[in-house]
Each structure stands twice: as C-alpha cells, then as structure tokens.
Amino acid sequence: GAVVSQHPSWVICKSGTSVKIECRSLDFQATTMFWYRQFPKQSLMLMATSNEGSKATYEQGVEKDKFLINHASLTLSTLTVTSAHPEDSSFYICSARQAVLPYEQYFGPGTRLTVT
Amino acid sequence: KQEVTQIPAALSVPEGENLVLNCSFTDSAIYNLQWFRQDPGKGLTSLLLIQSSQREQTSGRLNASLDKSSGRSTLYIAASQPGDSATYLCAVLMNTGNQFYFGTGTSLTVIP
Numbered sequence: 001g002a003v004v005s006q007h008p009s010w011v012i013c014k015s016g017t018s019v020k021i022e023c024r025s026l027d028f029q030a031t032t033m034f035w036y037r038q039f040p041k042q043s044l045m046l047m048a049t050s051n052e053g054s055k056a057t058y059e060q061g062v063e064k065d066k067f068l069i070n071h072a073s074l075t076l077s078t079l080t081v082t083s084a085h086p087e088d089s090s091f092y093i094c095s096a097r098q099a100v101l102p103y104e105q106y107f108g109p110g111t112r113l114t115v116t
Numbered sequence: 117k118q119e120v121t122q123i124p125a126a127l128s129v130p131e132g133e134n135l136v137l138n139c140s141f142t143d144s145a146i147y148n149l150q151w152f153r154q155d156p157g158k159g160l161t162s163l164l165l166i167q168s169s170q171r172e173q174t175s176g177r178l179n180a181s182l183d184k185s186s187g188r189s190t191l192y193i194a195a196s197q198p199g200d201s202a203t204y205l206c207a208v209l210m211n212t213g214n215q216f217y218f219g220t221g222t223s224l225t226v227i228p
Contacts, residue, residue, distance in 0.1 A: 043218045107160035
C-alpha cells in the first residue's frame with residue numbers, strides 16, 4: 001500500500017518554542033491531507049484538513065494561529081505548533097488521501113510531542 | 117453530525133478463536149468505510165476499505181462486511197493470533213467528500 005511518512009517521530013521542546021512536523025506522501029499525490037491529535041487511550045481527533053495550494057480548514061475549537069498548517073505541494077504538508085505549552089503535548093498523526101478512486105486514506109506513523 | 121460507535125470497547129480472547137468487531141454509524145450517506153489497526157504508540161495501518169456499493173471485502177484472515185442501510189459494519193478475524201492484539205478503528209468517509217469520522221475503537225487482546 002501507499003506510504004505516508006512523518007518527521008520527526010518524536011520531539012521534546014521547551015515551553016514557548018515552536019515545533020514543525022512534516023507529513024509526506026511518498027509514492028502518491030495527495031491533494032488533501034489531514035492532521036489529527038490523539039490523547040492516550042482515545043480515538044483520533046481531527047484538527048484540520050489541508051488542501052494543496054489553499055488555506056487549511058480547522059475544526060471547531062482548534063486555534064489556527066497556534067497550529068499553522070501549510071500544504072505547499074501534492075506530497076508535503078507541515079504542522080507548526082507555535083509557542084508550545086505543556087498541554088500541547090500529544091501524539092500527532094497525519095493522513096493523506098489518494099486523489100483518485102477509491103480515495104483511500106493512509107496514515108503516517110505519528111509524532112510524539114512533549115513540551116517541558 | 118455523523119457518530120461512529122464501536123462495540124465492544126475492549127475484547128480479550130484466547131488464541132485461535134474467531135471474533136467479530138462491530139462498527140455502527142448514524143448517517144448512511146457514506147462514500148466508503150475503512151478498518152484500521154493501531155499498535156500502541158504507532159500510527160494507523162489500513163486493513164480493509166469497503167466502497168458504499170460493496171457488501172464485503174476480504175484480506176487473508178480478515179473479512180469486513182458493510183450494511184449501509186442499517187448503518188453497520190463488522191470486522192471478522194478468523195483464527196486469532198497474539199500478533200492481532202491492537203486497537204481496531206473503523207472510519208467512514210462521507211459523500212460530501214472531506215469529512216472522515218473515526219469510531220471509538222476496540223482494544224483487542226489475544227491471549228497465547
């Protein structure tokens with residue numbers, strides 16, 4: 001199946017700094033990518049939908065100025081957590097949807113963010 | 117708004133047993149339904165995708181069925197193995213295109 005990569009796989013940063021997470025579709029083009037957040041023992045919570053070449057669509061309650069999303073190409077989307085705080089510590093997962101039928105979604109391995 | 121529920125939330129079975137995981141959704145206007153598995157601290161692995169026009173899909177020991185009109189899908193795992201232990205998630209893609217809703221998940225433990 002198709003492969004989606006994320007980098008870094010884990011990151012520790014100090015409170016107040018910014019962290020960028022990359023999501024790449026390695027062998028297919030993805031006009032749409034998604035960013036999720038997952039807390040321990042909970043399901044995935046959609047944060048935003050990223051469309052190539054346009055602004056991301058954020059879910060209700062997600063601060064767009066805090067979680068900056070850029071989808072500059074058909075294979076790369078980035079999530080930047082700005083001025084991170086300990087409560088931003090979480091597991092962040094991206095997914096990429098095929099641009100052709102059957103529009104299957106593939107998920108990255110996730111990024112564990114710890115803010116100290 | 118679509119609500120996707122999975123029952124049971126947790127399941128523990130002895131190795132070799134056949135088992136069924138359930139997924140139900142409230143809005144039948146779906147484009148497709150996917151089953152995923154997630155290992156602790158890892159991302160999601162796609163297991164099966166069923167188009168709304170299909171009734172079932174099979175891959176190895178896995179068989180997924182879909183009854184769109186009643187808002188239900190099942191994932192059947194035959195001859196379970198300890199390596200099947202993981203959390204299983206179903207998710208539906210709505211006809212509108214971009215909305216993708218996850219179920220609450222079933223945590224499966226297969227005891228050797």
